[in-house]
Amino acid sequence: MPSLNDVIAALDALWPPERAEQWDAVGTVCGDPRAEVARVLFAVDPVQEVVEEAVRLGADLLITHHPLYLRGTTTVAADTFKGRVVHTLIKNDIALHVAHTNADRADPGVSDALAGALDLRVTGPLVPDPGDPSGRRGLGRVCELEVPETLADFARRAAQRLPATAQGIRIAGDPERTVRTVAVCGGSGDSLFAEVRAAGVDAYLTADLRHHPASEASQHSPVGLVDAAHWATEWPWTEQAAAQLDEISDRHGWGLRTHVSRTVTDPWTAHAASVVPHPTDSPGAPH
Ligand SMILES: [Zn+2]
Numbered sequence: 001m002p003s004l005n006d007v008i009a010a011l012d013a014l015w016p017p018e019r020a021e022q023w024d025a026v027g028t029v030c031g032d033p034r035a036e037v038a039r040v041l042f043a044v045d046p047v048q049e050v051v052e053e054a055v056r057l058g059a060d061l062l063i064t065h066h067p068l069y070l071r072g073t074t075t076v077a078a079d080t081f082k083g084r085v086v087h088t089l090i091k092n093d094i095a096l097h098v099a100h101t102n103a104d105r106a107d108p109g110v111s112d113a114l115a116g117a118l119d120l121r122v123t124g125p126l127v128p129d130p131g132d133p134s135g136r137r138g139l140g141r142v143c144e145l146e147v148p149e150t151l152a153d154f155a156r157r158a159a160q161r162l163p164a165t166a167q168g169i170r171i172a173g174d175p176e177r178t179v180r181t182v183a184v185c186g187g188s189g190d191s192l193f194a195e196v197r198a199a200g201v202d203a204y205l206t207a208d209l210r211h212h213p214a215s216e217a218s219q220h221s222p223v224g225l226v227d228a229a230h231w232a233t234e235w236p237w238t239e240q241a242a243a244q245l246d247e248i249s250d251r252h253g254w255g256l257r258t259h260v261s262r263t264v265t266d267p268w269t270a271h272a273a274s275v276v277p278h279p280t281d282s283p284g285a286p287h
Contacts, residue, residue, distance in 0.1 A: 002254045004095050005033040007040070007061060010248045011097060014241075019129075019137075020102040025067040030086060031095020037061050040245060042238040043261035044231050046096055048081075050261055051088045057259055061095045063241065065103060065110070065234050068096060103237065105129055107136040108244075110186035113236035114205070115143045117161045118184075126183050126195050140185035140192055140206075142199050148180045151203055151224040158205060158228055162236070165229035165264060166271040172214050173224035179203045182226075186233040193217045207233045231266035 008028060020026045029046070041059040043050045046068045054062045068082055076083040089096055104110045115122050125138030132138065145154070152175035159169045179202040185192055189206025190213040196204045197217075204223050207230040214225055242258040249256035 001036045001038055002249075002252065002256070003033065004028075004031050004035045004037050004061065006252075006254075007037050007245075007256075008033070008097060010245070010252075011063070011099060014244055014248075015099040015102040015106050017102055019105050019131075020100060023070070024101045025070050026098045026100050026102050029068050029096040029098060030089050031061065031097070032093075035060065035093065035095065037095075037256065039257045039259070040242075041259045041261055042242045042245075043263070043265070044234050044238060045265040046085060046098070047265050048085055048088065049263055050265060051085050051094070053261055053263055054094050055088065055092045059094055059259070061097060062089070063097045063099065063245075065098070065100055065237060067098045067100055099241070103241070104139060104186070105137050107132075107134075108240060109137070110234055110237040111139070111141040111184050113240035114184045114186045114233055115141050116240070117236040118157055118205075119161075120145060120182060120184065126185060126192060126199060140183055140189065140195070142201060143182050143184060145180055145182065148178050151175050151177050151179050151226070154179045154182065154203055154205075154224075155226050158226055162228055162232040163262070163264065165232050165266045166268045167229045167232075167266070168271065170209075170227040171224065172209070172218040172227070173203075173222070175224075177202065177222070177224055179224065184233075186237060187230055190214065196223055197221050205233070229266045229268065231264065 037060045039059045040061045041054045044065045046064040076086040078084050078087040120143035122141045126140030127138050129137040155169045155171050181201040182203045183196045183201045185206040188208035205226040209227040238260045
């Protein structure tokens with residue numbers, strides 16, 4: 001049975017921590033490097049609900065995409081949101097390890113998993129990593145569809161292939177326009193509009209698109225925008241990452257048992273569709 005140290009060395013080879021963004025906080029949050037690891041749970045968010053799932057499962061290691069702490073803290077008291085997570089993990093001998101922007105930029109990375117979930121053929125990164133001579137690593141991916149389809153059909157494909165969330169999928173742009181090439185970026189992608197325009201793609205699938213950048217992008221370029229829930233765009237990575245660790249475990253004869261959390265940790269829990277066209281024709285209504 002491998003030690004936590006052995007497993008983390010393998011994870012660091014997949015997602016070298018030095019390739020994370022400067023502001024990021026990746027690596028091991030808690031855990032004894034000498035402890036043995038038999039069962040591993042992958043998830044997007046290190047929240048209490050997921051940690052309790054790890055406890056029920058008897059996991060020794062929880063691997064998440066999002067960091068628990070991005071900045072320093074002066075308390076891990078159990079009556080704080082994150083302190084309770086730390087307490088539950090340590091009391092139950094569960095290590096926590098984070099692969100965030102180092103997993104985004106990897107080959108395969110988070111956006112490869114997103115593209116794979118939609119059966120898109122990846123042609124290269126949207127923002128290539130200058131340190132990669134093979135040109136395969138980097139942020140986001142540019143992809144081709146096997147068969148061109150409308151923007152509305154592409155969004156329906158995303159709705160069918162990504163795990164369900166209250167938000168569902170939103171579109172900006174003409175739903176009937178033809179989509180042959182798309183850029184995808186798991187997680188918040190509205191900082192990459194310039195690269196998306198430069199790639200000359202027909203559509204961009206990402207999450208957390210805000211009013212002003214989305215408005216500008218859809219009015220000043222023909223790119224159709226497809227906005228999914230942040231959690232849903234990154235969840236396919238957990239399956240990809242678990243398969244990668246399974247392969248390593250088989251190669252070393254570790255016999256690890258890996259699991260992927262299906263707990264929906266997207267913070268939005270319900271969606272009310274708009275009904276009335278102009279309900280705000282009253283004094284004092286917000287604009
Ligand atoms: Zn994210």
